Amino acid sequence: MDDKIEIRNVSKKYGSKTALENIDLTIGKGMFGLLGRNGAGKTTLMKTLAALHPKNSGTITVCGVPIEETKKIRTMTGYLPQDFSMYPTMRVEECLDYLGVLSGMDKALRKERADMLLKKVNLEKHRRKKVKELSGGMKRRLGIAQALLHDPRVLIVDEPTAGLDPEERIRFRNLLGEVAEDRIVILSTHIVGDIEASCEMAAVMNEGRILWTGNVKDLLKDAEGKVWTVTIESRFLPQIKSLYSVTGMVMQGSQTTVRFVHEGTPDVTGAAQTAPCLEDAYIYCLFKNGCIDLGGEE
Amino acid sequence: MMLYVKELRRVVFSKIFILFFAAEVFFAFFTQFWHDMGLSYKSYDPPVPGGDYGMMVVDDPPTLTQEATASLINDYINNKYTTYPYGFIHTVHLKGTDKDKIAAILNKLTGITDLDKYASGLKVECSYDDYNQYVVPELGVLDNVSIDDFHALMTEADNILGGGSVYSPDEIMVNFSLGPMTYEEALAEYNGLINDDRITNGYARLFCDYHGIFMVLLPVFLITVYLSSDRRSKMQQLIFSRRISSVKLVMARFAALVTAEMLPVIFTAFLANVRVAQYYDPAMMDPFAMFKYSFIWILPTAVAVTGIDMLLTGLIPAVAVVIIQFGVWFMTAVMGSMSSDFGVFDLVIRHNTEMDRKGFMDNINVFAQNRLFFTALGLVCTLMYVFVWNLRREGRLGESKLLSKMSLHKS
Structure with missing residues (x-):
């Protein structure tokens, strides 16, 4: 069986609203980032890959298995939704055991996998705690444990770091990196830092379309020579914002250092080119594809 | 499992x-x-011969027709009918054509044309809650209508009252067709409980x-x-x-x-x-x-x-x-x-x-x-x-x- 997901020409509509439009992607082993704004269609694509949403057209194969074979797909896929929890009065180990039964695992295997995963996600000491007693970060880690319980070949995680504090976010990203060694992990997020820190391959989505896909380094390369900084008097800030896609501002008294993307030489005295970060590259990608106007607005 | x-x-x-x-x-x-x-x-306890064994529903058309019609006459004279249309008690007071329709039904059942005049000759047996219970003599209902017509007329009366009355097909037998249980019947009931059940x-x-x-x-x-x-x-x-x-x-x-x-x-x-x-x-x-x-x-x-x-x-x-x-x-x-x-x-x-x-x-x-x-x-x-x-x-x-x-x- 192939260790890749192939998505060909997939479209999906909710009534008259297009959620996915002619999506073409090939996702191989390792961490794959899906970056886009809220409402870009990431969750719809994630749910479609987890066999929780039907597509209207196109084909999807997961490790060689057509998405229509839902039972096989569910066997090989682990899914962590964006907004999830578990029965609040159930204990952590009971939750895993219950979901293990739903995955058709026998008792010995459930215990072995739960022990191993609770250790891996650092919840071993909290296994007797009720779900309602867990913090947000702990719940996310339990979420990863349940998604990996049946040892899936594909792990789909939707916005897993939203709402986590920086420390928990880093811990979570590292955890995903570890589990991605021997499987396909698709990480959907609107936080550029998550992709930058953990993914080699990625795609940028907007309004149901794939704007760009490839190696993250190439996205950075595309933005080289397009990122500028300039220090101006703060009163000129509105003019700069109306002319360029601003990606960052640091105010120092009456002066502001502005970072923006622009093709060609900007008509601003003192503007200097600078090396792009992934956030700049993402904004440039949106800008280049006409998804944001000058000034960074939609 | x-x-x-x-x-x-x-x-x-x-x-x-x-x-x-x-x-x-x-x-x-x-x-x-x-x-x-x-x-x-x-x-x-086992029933003993000659005792009182209570009442039971019997198939006795003369009793049914007499008792039910006498009850309807009493209700008509008092213009007070107790019904249970939705399981809850409801007192009905009829006016105009509905009252006349009940009078017409009673006329068919008994041949009585002027019920007010008829009521004036009846003796009050007891009174409770503004309701006079009259002693109604033998009416001979089955001389006027067949048992099927009697049931049809009682159902019509029940419909006029809005349903759920004692004259409805579900209730009329248990309310008016009662007779004393015999010793043999009481013994059979007792044996049914103790031995069969x-x-x-x-x-x-x-x-x-x-x-x-x-x-x-x-x-x-x-x-x-x-x-x-x-x-x-x-x-x-x-x-x-x-x-x-x-x-x-x-x-x-x-x-x-x-x-x-x-x-x-x-x-x-x-x-x-x-x-x-x-x-x-x-x-x-x-x-x-x-x-x-x-x-x-x-x-x-x-x-x-x-x-x-x-x-x-x-x-x-x-x-x-x-x-x-x-x-x-x-x-x-x-x-x-x-x-x-x-x-x-x-x-x-x-x-x-x-x-x-x-x-x-x-x-x-x-x-x-x-x-x-x-x-x-x-x-x-x-x-x-x-x-x-x-x-x-x-x-x-x-x-x-x-x-x-x-x-x-x-x-």
């Missing part, structure tokens, strides 16, 4: 189950069966009569709360994405719910045995009767209610399911007859006495058909729920805006 055990644990360790259990035990058992056999209760089989019917009423109403709260817990706990997507088949999961949940609903019945069956044993020799009792009747009488009700409520919960909001179930309960349990003249399609089977084994056994084929019908209905509804649940799981039903708005399980 493992999944069934896990689902059952989830149900019985929930707060809503504790409430359900307490309500079923309290309302269906302690306030009814346990209370009926309270301190003043006396066990049945081995005491507890008779009491088990009374026990199930009460549980049957509440088993139609109370499970809806358990079912809707339990089924909506996936959505409320935000666990739905985690469950949808597992390998398990929809049939297996839904059937495990169905079995767990039905088992949980039967737990208070089984528990009170033990207590009912204890209660009956306080009055009768335990050696003469059938120790399994309460359990046997619980399974053949109450289990089909639990299966039907669970299946129907699961399906409704998959399609409409929980509040609407509760309202519908309350309506069904009200129509079938509160407004229904308490005697054993149930039909194949009556969800609630009533037999509000430990006696009358013969009346129940005469209807045993209908009972069997009824229980099989509701068991099948419950299973069919559960299979339909599997289909609905699977559509939601695959994101197909949730795409309907209307159903999404209405549904308990938004995806």
Whole structure:
């Protein structure tokens, strides 16, 4: 069986609203980032890959298995939704055991996998705690444990770091990196830092379309020579914002250092080119594809 | 099996189950069966010749026609008719043409043309609550109309009164066609309870009569709360994405719910045995009767209610399911007859006495058909729920805006 997901020409509509439009992607082993704004269609694509949403057209194969074979797909896929929890009065180990039964695992295997995963996600000491007693970060880690319980070949995680504090976010990203060694992990997020820190391959989505896909380094390369900084008097800030896609501002008294993307030489005295970060590259990608106007607005 | 055990644990360790259990035990058992056999209760003794054995419904058209017509005359003169249109008492006062219609019916039954003049010649037997009870002499109703016409006219009178009166086809016999029970009949009733029913089989019917009423109403709260817990706990997507088949999961949940609903019945069956044993020799009792009747009488009700409520919960909001179930309960349990003249399609089977084994056994084929019908209905509804649940799981039903708005399980 192939260790890749192939998505060909997939479209999906909710009534008259297009959620996915002619999506073409090939996702191989390792961490794959899906970056886009809220409402870009990431969750719809994630749910479609987890066999929780039907597509209207196109084909999807997961490790060689057509998405229509839902039972096989569910066997090989682990899914962590964006907004999830578990029965609040159930204990952590009971939750895993219950979901293990739903995955058709026998008792010995459930215990072995739960022990191993609770250790891996650092919840071993909290296994007797009720779900309602867990913090947000702990719940996310339990979420990863349940998604990996049946040892899936594909792990789909939707916005897993939203709402986590920086420390928990880093811990979570590292955890995903570890589990991605021997499987396909698709990480959907609107936080550029998550992709930058953990993914080699990625795609940028907007309004149901794939704007760009490839190696993250190439996205950075595309933005080289397009990122500028300039220090101006703060009163000129509105003019700069109306002319360029601003990606960052640091105010120092009456002066502001502005970072923006622009093709060609900007008509601003003192503007200097600078090396792009992934956030700049993402904004440039949106800008280049006409998804944001000058000034960074939609 | 493992999944069934896990689902059952989830149900019985929930707060809503504790409430359900307490309500079923309290309302269906302690306030009814346990209370009926309270301190003043006396066990049945063998009848002795020459005693008073009480009244029973008899097939005696002259008595029926005389008593019912005399009652209608009394009600007409007082212009005060007591009815139970929706299970609750209601006093009807007729005016205009409706009053004239009753007068016309009485005219056909008795030949009396001027009822006011007729009333002036009657003697008042007693008065209570502004109602004069007149002594009505022999009317000879059957000289004027046939027994079929009599029933038709009484049904017409009941319709004029808005239904639910003592003149309705369901009530007229038990109110007006009563005769004293003979020694032989009393002895047969006694032997039916003591020997044929081995005491507890008779009491088990009374026990199930009460549980049957509440088993139609109370499970809806358990079912809707339990089924909506996936959505409320935000666990739905985690469950949808597992390998398990929809049939297996839904059937495990169905079995767990039905088992949980039967737990208070089984528990009170033990207590009912204890209660009956306080009055009768335990050696003469059938120790399994309460359990046997619980399974053949109450289990089909639990299966039907669970299946129907699961399906409704998959399609409409929980509040609407509760309202519908309350309506069904009200129509079938509160407004229904308490005697054993149930039909194949009556969800609630009533037999509000430990006696009358013969009346129940005469209807045993209908009972069997009824229980099989509701068991099948419950299973069919559960299979339909599997289909609905699977559509939601695959994101197909949730795409309907209307159903999404209405549904308990938004995806």
